[in-house]
Amino acid sequence: xxxxxxxxxxxxxxxxxAAIVGVSAVQLPAAALDVDAEAxxxxxxxxxxxxVGYAEASGRLGLPEIPxxxxxxxxxxxxxxxxxxxxxxxxxxxxxLTGALGDSERDTYHLGAAxxxxxxxxxxxxxxxxxxxxxLPRAGDLLPPxxxxxxxxxxxxxxxxxxxxxxxxxxxxxxxRLVPTDPDTxxxxxxxxxxxTTALPLRVEIAARTGPTLLVSELLEVTDGPPxxxxxxxxxxxxxxxxxxxxxxxxxxxxDLRAPPAPARLAGRARLTLPSTPGSDLPGVxxxxxxxxxxxxIPTGRDVADRAVDGATAAGGTAIPVPFGRAARIGTPLLSVxxxxxxxxxxxxxxxxxxxxxxxxxxxxxxxxxxx
Amino acid sequence: xxxxxxxxxxxxxxxWLCWVLLCAIPALVAVLLAVxxxxxxxxxxxxFLSAVTSDGQLFPAAALALVxxxxxxxxxxxxxxxxxxxxxxxxxxxxxxxxxxxxxxxLTAKLVSVGAFVLLAVVFVTITSYIVGVLLFGFGADAAVGxxxxxxxxxxxVLTPLQLAGRTAATVGYLALCMLAIxxxxxxxxxxxxxxxxxxxxxxxxxxxxxxLLPLDAAAGIRFYLPTTHWLxxxxxxxxxxxxxxxxxxxxxxxxxxxxxxxxxxxxxxxxDVTS
Numbered sequence: 001x002x003x004x005x006x007x008x009x010x011x012x013x014x015x016x017x018a019a020i021v022g023v024s025a026v027q028l029p030a031a032a033l034d035v036d037a038e039a040x041x042x043x044x045x046x047x048x049x050x051x052v053g054y055a056e057a058s059g060r061l062g063l064p065e066i067p068x069x070x071x072x073x074x075x076x077x078x079x080x081x082x083x084x085x086x087x088x089x090x091x092x093x094x095x096x097l098t099g100a101l102g103d104s105e106r107d108t109y110h111l112g113a114a115x116x117x118x119x120x121x122x123x124x125x126x127x128x129x130x131x132x133x134x135x136l137p138r139a140g141d142l143l144p145p146x147x148x149x150x151x152x153x154x155x156x157x158x159x160x161x162x163x164x165x166x167x168x169x170x171x172x173x174x175x176x177r178l179v180p181t182d183p184d185t186x187x188x189x190x191x192x193x194x195x196x197t198t199a200l201p202l203r204v205e206i207a208a209r210t211g212p213t214l215l216v217s218e219l220l221e222v223t224d225g226p227p228x229x230x231x232x233x234x235x236x237x238x239x240x241x242x243x244x245x246x247x248x249x250x251x252x253x254x255x256d257l258r259a260p261p262a263p264a265r266l267a268g269r270a271r272l273t274l275p276s277t278p279g280s281d282l283p284g285v286x287x288x289x290x291x292x293x294x295x296x297x298i299p300t301g302r303d304v305a306d307r308a309v310d311g312a313t314a315a316g317g318t319a320i321p322v323p324f325g326r327a328a329r330i331g332t333p334l335l336s337v338x339x340x341x342x343x344x345x346x347x348x349x350x351x352x353x354x355x356x357x358x359x360x361x362x363x364x365x366x367x368x369x370x371x372x
Numbered sequence: 373x374x375x376x377x378x379x380x381x382x383x384x385x386x387x388w389l390c391w392v393l394l395c396a397i398p399a400l401v402a403v404l405l406a407v408x409x410x411x412x413x414x415x416x417x418x419x420f421l422s423a424v425t426s427d428g429q430l431f432p433a434a435a436l437a438l439v440x441x442x443x444x445x446x447x448x449x450x451x452x453x454x455x456x457x458x459x460x461x462x463x464x465x466x467x468x469x470x471x472x473x474x475x476x477x478x479l480t481a482k483l484v485s486v487g488a489f490v491l492l493a494v495v496f497v498t499i500t501s502y503i504v505g506v507l508l509f510g511f512g513a514d515a516a517v518g519x520x521x522x523x524x525x526x527x528x529x530v531l532t533p534l535q536l537a538g539r540t541a542a543t544v545g546y547l548a549l550c551m552l553a554i555x556x557x558x559x560x561x562x563x564x565x566x567x568x569x570x571x572x573x574x575x576x577x578x579x580x581x582x583x584x585l586l587p588l589d590a591a592a593g594i595r596f597y598l599p600t601t602h603w604l605x606x607x608x609x610x611x612x613x614x615x616x617x618x619x620x621x622x623x624x625x626x627x628x629x630x631x632x633x634x635x636x637x638x639x640x641x642x643x644x645d646v647t648s
Contacts, residue, residue, distance in 0.1 A: 009639035016635055020628040024596065054617055060589075083615060095527065097615075103419035103437070103607050105526040118528040121422065125528065221617055231613065237524040239426060239512055 030165040035174040035196055037162040043199035044192065045152050048089040048145070050226040051200055053169075055082045057142035057217035062332045064315035066339075066348070067304040072136050076215070076335070082139050085227035093232055094140030108140055109234045115247075116234040124241035125234055132247040133274035134282055134296070144217045148192045148201035154291045155180050155190075166193050168202040169222045184293035186334050186352045198224060208333030215334070259284025259299030259345070260366070266297065267361035288351075288361070295336075295351020295358060297365075305346020308339040320359055327362055331355030338362045373477050377485040381451075387489060390447040394493055395500040397443055398435030402501070406508040419607060424505060427512025429523050431505025432498045432540060433610065436547060439497055440603055444490075445579045448551045451489050452558025453571030455482040456641065460566040475642050479559065483634055486555035491548040498544055529612040539614070543606045546619060550603055553626040554579065556633035563641040596621070599629055 059076035066073055074080075081097040095107045098121070109116040115128040140146060152160075155178060163175035173193035180187050188209035194201045202222065206215040236242045262284055264271055269288040284299035300308070309328045313319060317330030317337075325342030331354065338349040338358035347365055349358045381387055402424070405411055411425045419437035424430045456479075459465040512523060522530050531539065557578055561571040582600040585591040595601050602622030608615040 009642060010636075013632060013635040013639045017628075017632045020632065021597065024624065054615065083611075095611075097608075097611075103526070103604075105528075105611065107527060120524075120526045120528065123423070123426070123524075235528055235530075237528055237530050240524065240528070 028167050030167040030172040033165040033172060033174045033196055035162060035176075037160045037176040040174060040176055040194060040196070040199065041152055041160050041178075044145075044148055044194055044201055045156075047199050048086065048149075049198040049200045049224070050087050051084070051145075051198075051222055051224055052086070052227045053084050053143075053219045053222040055084065055143050055217060055219045056080065057082065057139075057147075057215070060212075060214045061335050062315075063335060063337065064308075064311040064317070064330060066311065066337065067307045068300070069136070069348075071138075075137055075139060075142060080139050080142060082143055084140070084143050085231050086145070087226040087229075087232060091232060092140075093227075094138075094143060096139035106139070107234075108138065109232065111232065118234055122241075123239070124243060125236045127242070127244045128247050129244060130247045131275075132282065133276055134285060134287065135247070142217050144192075144201040144204045144219050147204045147206075147217050148190075148194070151190045151204070151206070151292070152178065152192070155182070158182075163191060166203065168193055169219050171195060171202070171222075173202045180292045182291055182293045184289070184353050184357065185291070186336065186354060187292045200224070206334065211333050214332075262286030262297050262299075263365065266364055267357050269295075269361075289353065293351075293353050295349055295353050295361065297361070298348040298350070300339075300346040300348050302341055302344050302346050305339055305341035305348065308337075308346070308348060309341050312337060312339060318355075320362060322363070329355045329359050329362070340365065373473055373481040374484050377481040378488055381485045381489060387451060390450065390489075391493055391496050394439050394443055394447060394497050398431070398438050398497065398501045399504045401435075401438060402431060402504045402508050419604065420610075423524075425509055427523055428505035428507070428509030429502065429511060429536065431509065432501045433543070433607075435497055435501030435505075436494065436543065436606075437604070440547065441583070441600075444493065444547075444551055445554055446576065447493060448486070448490055448554045449558050449572040449575035449579075450568075452486045452555040453562050453573075453575055454568040455486060455559050456562040456637075457565050457568040457571045458562075461568060476638055479563075479634070479637055479641055483552075483556060483559055486559060487548070487552050490551035490555055491544075494544045494547045494551070498540060525612040526607075526610050527612040531610075531612065539609045542609050542619075546606045546609075546622065547603075549623060549626045549630075550599070553599055553629035553633070556630045556637070560633045560637040560640070563637045563644065597625065599625065602626065 056079055058079045061076040063073045063077055083095040083097065084092065086092040090110065090112050093107060093109045095105055098104045098106050104121045106120070107118040117126045117128060119126070141150070158178055158181050160176045160178050163177045165175055166173050174196040175191060175193045178190040178192070186208050188207050191205040192201050193203040200222070203218040204216070205213045207213045262271055263286065266286070266288050271286045271288055274287065284297070286297040288295055288297065306326070309326050312328040312330040315330055317328045320327035320329055320338065322340060322342065325340060327338065327340035329336065329338040335350065335352060336355040336358050338355065338361070340347045340362050347362065349361055351358065405425060409425065411422050413422060420430050420434040424434050456465065522532055523536055525531050554575060558571060558575040561574040562568070565571055579600065582598040585598055586595065586600055602618065602625055605618035605622040608618050
């Protein structure tokens with residue numbers, strides 16, 4: 001009798017534990033949705049539906065630490081928590097919940113032509129003037145709607161097909177798959193699930209030609225409709241700094257005023273013409289290739305290049321024999337990096353192309369930083 | 373029964389020693405920060421620690437983050453591990469059960485006693501660190517907007533004293549719940565052994581394993597169910613608007629641990645042969 005009581009009690013506890021785990025783990029299957037993949041792609045690219053959401057983006061790109069680009073490598077190698085308030089294409093706010101313990105926040109407000117950045121760690125609100133022709137990726141770029149629009153925009157002619165629907169953020173989301181046809185790109189597929197009613201992308205998965213998904217971004221909570229206007233107004237709390245800076249000055253690693261001009265062609269690809277406004281030039285920076293098979297050339301100082309070469313080598317990269325200085329390359333399934341340190345300068349190449357392409361481009365760069 | 377257990381807990385010197393130590397550790401950190409004026413850089417050191425020198429009212433949050441990972445679980449492990457095993461080790465348990473009191477009632481009283489301990493621990497740390505923080509670092513510049521007692525949220529919006537009080541109370545409640553989950557596990561371990569130390573060490577081993585698994589990608593599938601995953605969710609209470617998701621998930625998981633661990637303690641203790 002005692003043994004039976006013992007068994008019944010433990011059975012009850014086990015059933016309770018299983019029920020608690022089950023409640024949180026069970027995900028309802030999505031209803032079958034019949035959508036026109038091409039039509040959904042057009043809607044996703046054309047519309048910026050208003051919403052309030054919370055997203056998590058997880059990158060598994062296996063990139064080494066690259067000096068001055070830590071914020072970028074962090075975005076692509078860890079999980080980023082992002083809260084977004086979107087009233088329209090030109091009125092939005094994206095909060096990156098930062099800090100090793102999550103005890104900081106970096107909020108970007110985009111209000112028409114003006115942009116503001118609140119940084120709790122720095123206790124400062126920065127008003128950003130103008131627009132740089134190129135900027136480093138930031139957390140807001142990883143939000144599923146933004147990431148989906150960007151990826152679809154880079155491959156407008158590539159075919160998309162419908163994939164099974166998924167249950168995301170409490171709603172059935174229709175799925176489409178983009179498979180790039182460009183043989184030079186490392187991107188193998190881009191899967192996008194969107195609300196079939198509003199065309200709001202809820203989840204994006206990016207994978208290389210082979211292997212598992214390497215970048216996943218999903219809206220875990222979403223509310224349709226515009227946010228409270230009050231949350232779109234940046235404030236300067238007492239005691240905090242308020243500064244104004246040009247977008248070009250905030251380009252960080254991209255801004256090196258002493259850099260030589262970027263070559264017109266690298267690895268058989270022409271340099272793209274970047275939009276330029278007075279004072280926003282990024283000397284030496286070049287974007288090569290089109291669509292999803294592109295790479296960017298970033299001039300750096302020698303110290304940064306040396307540390308990047310060391311980092312790439314330590315992370316399993318390959319040394320590249322060069323006439324002057326040192327060079328190395330590292331190829332992850334989705335993103336490749338090549339770096340060279342020579343004389344007093346260095347060059348960094350990074351893009352969604354094979355590491356061989358970046359090596360060829362690096363070897364074509366003029367030695368000792370002289371323009372070709 | 374509950375009143376008896378609460379009075380017993382409040383009469384124990386080691387309980388008061390735990391509370392004093394929990395309050396003293398953040399106070400020592402505050403004194404060192406005030407003397408040296410060397411606050412850690414943002415993102416380094418404990419949560420909120422970089423911001424406390426400009427606003428002492430943030431020190432309760434920093435103090436809670438300081439004691440949360442190690443010291444608070446240690447004290448909860450000691451108290452909860454002692455709950456039943458302590459009675460058994462002193463030979464009191466069989467006399468306790470001779471009284472016309474059901475074992476479930478006894479366990480419930482023990483859990484309430486542990487709950488009172490963790491709640492008072494978090495409240496004491498919050499109150500003493502607020503006093504120490506304001507005395508050493510003063511009110512921040514936000515006092516001009518929110519009145520004395522206003523602070524800057526992580527999102528930059530100034531929180532009024534009323535908002536700060538509400539969010540601090542929510543933090544206290546959330547952390548007490550997190551620690552009660554550890555206490556419930558300790559209560560279960562306490563029914564497995566007659567040694568309070570073994571029970572306490574079992575709790576600490578559980579916490580350490582959870583903390584080890586937390587950053588592992590390979591453990592991503594079970595991360596949600598690890599208790600330590602949710603311990604810092606209360607930080608989201610200091611954003612504006614509040615981000616409830618992590619707090620909500622944390623409450624669910626901690627309540628789950630309390631229910632399951634208390635159930636396991638009951639299942640084991642209800643039919644256990646008590647010989648000491």
